[in-house]
Amino acid sequence: LALALVWWAGLRELLGAIGFTLGLCAAATVAALMRLRLARGAVAVPVPGWPWTPLVVITATLGSSLFLTLREPRIALWGAVAIAAGLPLLLMRRRA
Numbered sequence: 001l002a003l004a005l006v007w008w009a010g011l012r013e014l015l016g017a018i019g020f021t022l023g024l025c026a027a028a029t030v031a032a033l034m035r036l037r038l039a040r041g042a043v044a045v046p047v048p049g050w051p052w053t054p055l056v057v058i059t060a061t062l063g064s065s066l067f068l069t070l071r072e073p074r075i076a077l078w079g080a081v082a083i084a085a086g087l088p089l090l091l092m093r094r095r096a
Contacts, residue, residue, distance in 0.1 A: 005078060013075050020068055020079030027061040030054045 005014055034054050037045040047054060069076040 005082070009078060013078060016068060016072060016075035017078035017082065020065055020076050021082050023061045023065050024079070024083060027058050027065075030057050030061075 005017060009017065031054075033045070033047065034051070037047055037050065042050070065076070
């Protein structure tokens, strides 16, 4: 998939798709951290600025992804395709 992006997309689209994808992955990571903190408690998972820092990070990241989607839907589509391509692998791994 990465080679297809390099061949078919220009540098601008490639960088936008990578930024979109990395942003969504960062938001998912912070959301998972919040879930872990709620499950295990503050002592096991200390998070500076709880709960505001993670909420600000998630809001800003999703906001920038939404902005990119509204402004450049084609670029966001490339990023969404990259994420969608990985979902079957994630589901297969969870079942194993």
